[in-house]
Amino acid sequence: MADGTLFIGTRRYSSWSLRGWLAVQLAGLDVAVETIPLAGGATAEVKAKTPAGFVPYLEHDGARVWDSLAIAEYCAEIAPALWPADRVHRALLRSASAEMHSGFSALRRSFPCIMGSIAPLSARDANANDEASADIARICALWAELLAASAGPFLHGAEMGVADAMFAPVATRMRTWSLEVPAAAQGYVAAVHDHPLMKRWFAEAEAEPADWRREHYEVRLRA
Ligand SMILES: N[C@@H](CCC(=O)N[C@@H](CS)C(=O)NCC(=O)O)C(=O)O
Structure with a gap:
């Protein structure tokens, strides 16, 4: 039970x-x-x-x-262990997690979350704009800082932690929308997708009933 x-x-x-x-x-x-x-x-x-x-x-x-x-x-x-033991490192990841939780709304609006099979998409399919681009630039700079502090491959370090949970659906957006990001960010995006829990989530998303699909989410992809 x-x-x-x-x-x-x-x-x-x-x-x-x-x-x-x-x-x-x-x-x-x-x-x-x-x-x-x-x-x-x-x-x-x-x-x-x-x-x-x-x-x-x-x-x-x-x-x-x-x-x-x-x-x-x-x-x-x-x-x-989902937060770093070190106070300074923990403060960094807490701040990044909070920034994600309360921010990046332009990115989230412009590049909606779709996990599972989709027609190939590019940033041109989405409502790309300067605000979303600024969000992406900030996220890539933040990831570079966090990966330097943790030594990667995850923001938390060798394993995923809270900050990785918060940023995982941002990493998937980078791939969904073929967003061009620097090498450090690309490496992080790959590490997230390769994680067994992420593979499981994608597989379970793929197995969801077809009638759970919603035009509200799918149609705007092609708007
Ligand atoms: N700030 C909330 C946001 C949660 C949220 O917006 N969830 C969406 C789904 S991704 C939701 O439940 N929307 C209500 C609905 O679609 O009926 C959190 O961090 O959990």
Whole structure:
């Protein structure tokens, strides 16, 4: 019997769900995963089953945790190695994780999250603009700084940590949209895609029922 439930949305679209799911997996929590097909916003089932009307949402051993970063912090209480032991290094990764959680909205708007099989896309297919380009430049500079501090291949170091959970769906966007990024960022994008948990997420996204696809998310790819 599992110790709780992690509620997530459609894996193909839900970048925030991926962040929460990665943190839970990295911490080794024994929870059932309940996937709710997203309607394209304000999903009735998500509203009914979660406190704030958003996924991811974790119920674990008496705790109720909503919001991806709160879930990641909760997981790091159980598995402290998800943050670096060093105070200065931890402050760096905490700041980067918080910056991701509250920022980069131009990138997220312009280059939506699609995980699984898609027609080849390029930045030209998306609503690329100066703000999104500035986000990408900032992210690549930040990754370079974090990888220099950790010695890679992950932002956290040899293993993925909270910061990697937060940036994983940013790394997938780089590949989805064939975004041109410097070598250090390319290496990080490859490391993220090669991680067994990411391979599992992509495989599970691919296996989702066809009727979970939503024009709301798919059509705007070609807008
Ligand atoms: N700040 C929240 C954002 C969560 C979020 O926006 N989740 C989306 C799915 S990716 C959602 O649940 N949207 C409601 C819906 O689609 O019904 C977090 O970090 O967890």
